[in-house]
Amino acid sequence: MEASAPRGNTPSKPPRKHYRVVVDSPLKIGVGLLGCGIVGSSVVRLLDDRRDEIIKRTGLDLEIVSIGVRSVARDRHLDIDPSILTSDAQSVIDNSAVDVIVEVIGGIEPARCLVLDALAAGKPVVTANKELVANHGAELFAAADAAGVDLLFEAAVAGGIPLMRPMRKSLIGESVTRVMGIVNGTTNYILTKMSLEGAGYADALSEAQRLGYAERDPTADVEGFDAGAKAAILATTAFGAHVVAGDVYHEGISTITRVDIDFADRLGYVIKLLAIAERVSSSDENSTVEVAVRVHPTMVPKDHPLASVNDSFNAVFIEGEAVGELMFYGRGAGGMVTASAVLGDLIDAASHRAAGVAGTPLGDLPRALVRPIDDIASAFYIHLEVIDRPGVLATVASIFGDHGVSIRSMEQEGLGDQARIVFITHAGLERDVQSTLSMLRDLDSVRSVLSVLRVIGDDEV
Numbered sequence: 001m002e003a004s005a006p007r008g009n010t011p012s013k014p015p016r017k018h019y020r021v022v023v024d025s026p027l028k029i030g031v032g033l034l035g036c037g038i039v040g041s042s043v044v045r046l047l048d049d050r051r052d053e054i055i056k057r058t059g060l061d062l063e064i065v066s067i068g069v070r071s072v073a074r075d076r077h078l079d080i081d082p083s084i085l086t087s088d089a090q091s092v093i094d095n096s097a098v099d100v101i102v103e104v105i106g107g108i109e110p111a112r113c114l115v116l117d118a119l120a121a122g123k124p125v126v127t128a129n130k131e132l133v134a135n136h137g138a139e140l141f142a143a144a145d146a147a148g149v150d151l152l153f154e155a156a157v158a159g160g161i162p163l164m165r166p167m168r169k170s171l172i173g174e175s176v177t178r179v180m181g182i183v184n185g186t187t188n189y190i191l192t193k194m195s196l197e198g199a200g201y202a203d204a205l206s207e208a209q210r211l212g213y214a215e216r217d218p219t220a221d222v223e224g225f226d227a228g229a230k231a232a233i234l235a236t237t238a239f240g241a242h243v244v245a246g247d248v249y250h251e252g253i254s255t256i257t258r259v260d261i262d263f264a265d266r267l268g269y270v271i272k273l274l275a276i277a278e279r280v281s282s283s284d285e286n287s288t289v290e291v292a293v294r295v296h297p298t299m300v301p302k303d304h305p306l307a308s309v310n311d312s313f314n315a316v317f318i319e320g321e322a323v324g325e326l327m328f329y330g331r332g333a334g335g336m337v338t339a340s341a342v343l344g345d346l347i348d349a350a351s352h353r354a355a356g357v358a359g360t361p362l363g364d365l366p367r368a369l370v371r372p373i374d375d376i377a378s379a380f381y382i383h384l385e386v387i388d389r390p391g392v393l394a395t396v397a398s399i400f401g402d403h404g405v406s407i408r409s410m411e412q413e414g415l416g417d418q419a420r421i422v423f424i425t426h427a428g429l430e431r432d433v434q435s436t437l438s439m440l441r442d443l444d445s446v447r448s449v450l451s452v453l454r455v456i457g458d459d460e461v
């Protein structure tokens with residue numbers, strides 16, 4: 001038996017050293033801000049609150065040195081030097097002290113020209129402008145690539161949820177097959193009020209407006225235009241082929257009724273406005289990527305992760321060949337929420353600027369081939385009001401069969417001399433379903449086609 005070494009002779013471990021980054025003279029990065037509304041002013045406040053922490057973590061001192069505004073005289077309740085305000089937006093870009101541009105003006109022009117000028121001047125750009133990126137992204141990405149600088153747009157989709165950066169960086173080697181999600185907080189709030197509290201559409205919309213979730217004119221939200229622009233950006237980023245907002249088929253939620261909500265609940269679904277982008281096919285031979293992109297109210301099974309996303313929250317579900325399924329969830333709107341995403345991009349852009357590099361560019365993207373809605377297959381919920389007499393159901397069912405639309409389930413509810421019939425179909429082409437509906441509307445025994453909604457679930461294609 002070997003003798004153990006005396007305790008006093010046991011070699012001692014060297015003392016653990018603790019290292020701390022000390023920033024004696026942080027590198028100053030001048031920030032030019034275009035727009036100082038709800039989001040812009042929130043960026044100012046958030047940067048002011050976090051400036052010291054950012055210096056400690058990155059060694060970069062982000063200082064707003066110029067702000068382009070519509071009116072210099074307006075009181076913005078911000079603790080900023082009035083001398084950095086200007087109504088000449090171009091002067092913000094031309095300012096030699098500005099290293100990075102943040103664009104939160106919104107709309108297409110003058111934002112597009114200003115962003116292009118900034119990129120041409122070799123200045124990275126951070127934008128929260130979904131309309132601009134969705135409609136002119138290809139032009140902007142190419143300009144950023146040619147200049148060798150960043151164009152970052154995390155805040156353009158899903159508010160403060162870190163989504164664009166993971167898609168552009170973490171998933172760059174992934175073959176993404178589908179991106180699907182709730183990307184409009186206004187409509188999700190309205191549908192939640194209808195589903196969980198029994199509110200009617202008009203009352204739920206009024207409440208959303210009172211709380212600031214909906215604009216005075218809510219058309220862009222409730223008719224799917226906002227979600228359509230975000231779907232275009234998601235598709236472009238996920239599949240590496242350019243999709244514009246005009247490519248995206250969209251329907252809104254203004255026709256959703258309490259009856260639809262109740263039937264969905266009874267059948268095991270909830271109704272959500274979904275943005276869906278799918279890779280249909282791709283060809284290495286000519287670099288053509290075919291995609292299907294659309295926005296519409298959708299019946300979602302209650303056990304699907306998106307079904308439990310309520311109120312003004314957003315969530316995006318990503319499916320890839322290697323990674324499987326991922327979901328990103330969080331607040332989708334609000335000044336500080338959006339400002340958080342802007343600030344994350346700003347720190348990224350400033351770090352790259354300091355290092356003399358650009359991030360992961362999208363570059364000169366090919367135009368995607370977008371499959372028409374008529375050629376997309378889906379399961380459907382179809383709600384009819386018919387005359388309640390013998391033979392009607394058989395006639396209706398035969399029309400489905402004549403157009404190759406297979407019925408998965410059916411419910412009938414009597415209403416005196418009328419009846420409501422609800423069908424859930426197996427997956428079928430849009431054109432076949434629409435032809436079926438056209439013939440049903442021509443039947444004397446069909447009083448009305450009350451609702452048509454697409455369904456996701458085990459039977460989807």
